[in-house]
Amino acid sequence: MTPSALKSWAEVAPRLIAVAAGRESADLVIRQGIWVNVQSRELLPNHDIAIADGRIAYVGPDARHCTGPETEVIEAAGRYMLPGLCDGHMHIESGMLTPAEFARAVIPHGTTTMFTDPHEIANVLGLAGVKLMHDEALMQPVNIFTQMPSCAPSAPGLETTGFEITPEDVAEAMHWPGIVGLGEMMNFPGVVAGDTKMLAEMAATQAAGKTVGGHYASPDLGPAFHAYAAGGPADDHEGTAESDAMARVRQGMRAMLRLGSAWYDVESQITAVTERGLDPRNFILCTDDCHSGTLVNEGHMNRVVRHAIACGCDPLVALQMATVNTAAHFGLERELGSIAPGRRADVILSSDLRTLPVELVIARGRVVAEAGRITVDCPHLDWPETARASVHLGKTLAPGDFEIAAPEGANHVRAKVIGVVENQAPTKALAADLPVAEGLVEATGEICQIALVERHRGTGGVTNAFVQGFGYEGRMAMASTVAHDSHHMIVVGTDREEMARAANRLGEVGGGVVLFAEGEEKALVELPIAGLMSDDHAETVAAKAEALGAAMQAAGCKLNNAYMQHSLLALVVIPELRISDKGLVDVRTFELVPLIEEVLQ
Known part of the structure; x- marks a missing residue:
């Protein structure tokens, strides 16, 4: 399987040369626009672009010598001609969509290249799931490259996944046509400790001449960080402060600044460029995680670029961070990321560089979206039944499965509590004094119960703990089979009957997200593929997700994009406190810790 309708440079070079020289006619010419040159960081008015066989043949002040009677001509009419936008790090599954439907959602926003890490499906379906994502990605009319997931489980010994990824899996995938590198190396303690499995995965990637993705989710910039940088990861998107971005680029890594649905890490780091004056070529913009509602209602990489500009970044620099910088990082600067001869003809027409309205999108030399509407098909894979039957509760x-027994004779206990932090991936390790009633520890005030329900092997196992920050009120519960990264089921609620009801409902529908309140189902987003994705259109999924958000607000939640916070509560590689099928995990020390700290009389 090869990228859809795209020939290699070697195959088309003779024609590109002939078109540029005027011996042959171009397939498409874009006339008289402002050339946004991200190579030289210039705006060059009154230029034409000539395209042949899906690639750029000529960029100059007059392409009439390339234009014949059969050449399609698009009048730019003084608009900006900028490269298609690239997302340097993202997870398609976070959009609750398949690769085809994700592409369909983001193409009208000007995204023409994505570097994706399908480690969500890897945790559920293993290498076979990664291959399915990879294969559907290659069918699309835009460029979707796959990074082979590195960490399933993300923290060995602290969680159990549906499948494990091995160094042998990584070495095999490096030969697939759409694989561009290794996905984020989340097991940073393993790298720092010299874990042979993690080093073998990175060695296989580097032996293939491909890029190792990073994930250093720790504020410690001392010896541990330097050891991680020495281990080989070439980038990192987990920075949240200016000092994080500066440390990474100084050590030869690319700093990836993310703006997802719930991660707002651009503003706090881009000052390394705008105020400290660091060379912007080693900074990349990305989304990491965007759900369908954000994609449909707000945008994708165009949203990130606009935000970076609003944070004080020069528009041309921001565009470099979303185009040529990204392409260069993955060794694809000669293939994409700029409007220059030989590159894939991925071009956006826009009337304003700051607000970035995406008026026309061209990918591989053909119009794929106009005025916010997609104009091409995004082919679907025939997903097998094995991918649609992944929720096994047993x-x-x-x-009673959600009861937390108190130590014998206790009237009150001090318990550990996961503290949700709005708009950030990290949580806080909190503690609270909680009452005991009839031998059970009870959540009070703003504290809810949280449970992780095993769903891969049907063990019937349930881990119970406490969480604070959602603000839920009344009798309610919300359950999700999207539970980064092990993707068991996370249930958060104020009432144990509602928690059981929500969990069982997801078992019935084969995965998704559901909210119950006062005994009634208030919202349901079905995600039948691996319990992570829907193959419905993005607009349909977004509407259901919007109804879920409204139901969460009606239940008392006031957090921005709280669903994203919910889905990350089992991510045992980001501090400080998380839940797994093995218990409560202190990610500061990477140890399982007891829920009850102290018995109070």
Whole structure:
């Protein structure tokens, strides 16, 4: 399987040369626009672009010598001609969509290249799931490259996944046509400790001449950070402060600044460029995680570029961070990321560089979206039944499965509590004094119960703990089979009957997100593929997700994009406190810790 309708440079070079020289006619000419040259950081008015066989043949002040009677001509009419936007790090599954439907959602926003890490499906379906994502990605009319997931499980010994990824899996995938590197190396303690499995995965990637993705989710910039940088990761998107971005680029890594649905890490780091004056060529913009509602209602990489500009970044620099910088990082600067001869003809027409309205999108030399509407098909893979039957609870859950027994004789206890931080991936390790009633520890005030329900092997296992920050009120529960990265089921609620009801509902529909309140189902987003994705259109999924958000607000939640916070509560590689099928995990020390700290009389 090869990228859809695209020939290699070697195959088309003779024609590109002939078109540029005027011996042959171009397939398409874009006339008289402002050339946004991200190579030289210039705006060059009154230029033409000539395209042949899906690639750029000529960029100059007059392409009439390339234009014949059969050449299609698009009048730019003084608009900006900029390269298609690239997302340097992202997870398609976070959009609750398949690669085809994700592409369909983002193409009208000007995204023509994505570097994706399908480690969500890797945790559920293993290498076979990665291959399915890879294969559908290659069918699309835009460029979707795949990074082979590196860490499933993300923290060995602290969680159990549906499948594990091995160094042998990584070495095999490096030969697939759409693989561009290794996905984010989340097991940073393993790298720092010299874990042989992690080093073998990175060695296989580097032996293939491909890029190792990074993920250093720790504020410690001392010896541990330097050891991680020495291990080989070439980039990192987990920075949240200016000092993080500066440390990474100084050590030869690319700093990836993310703006996802719930991660707002651009503003706090881009000052390394705008105020400190660091060379911007080693900075890349990305989304990491965007759900369908954000894609449909707000945008994708165009949203990130606009935000970077609003944070004080020069528009041309921001565009470099979303085009040529990204392409260069993955060794593809001669293939994409700029409007220059030989590159894939991925071009956006826009009337304003700051607000960035995406008026026309061309990918591989053909119009794929106009005025916010897609104009091409995004082919679907025939997803097998094995991918649609991934939720195995092993039993019907009962309220008793969500009880937290108190130590004998206790009237009150001090318990660890996961503290949600709005708009950020990290949590806080909190503690609270909680009452005991009839031998059970009870959540009070703003504290809810949280449970992780095993869903890969049907063990019937349930891990219970406490969480604070959602603000839920009344009798309610929300359950999700999207639970980064092990993707068991996370249930958060104020009532154990509602928690059982929500969990069982997801078992019935084969995965998704559901919210119950006062005994009634208030919202449901079905995600039948691996319990992570829907193959419905993005607009349909976004509407259901919007109804879910409204139901969460009606239940008392006031957090921005709280669903993203919910889905990350099992991510045992980001501090400080998380939940897994093995218990409560202190990610500061990477140890399992007891829920009850102290018995209070």
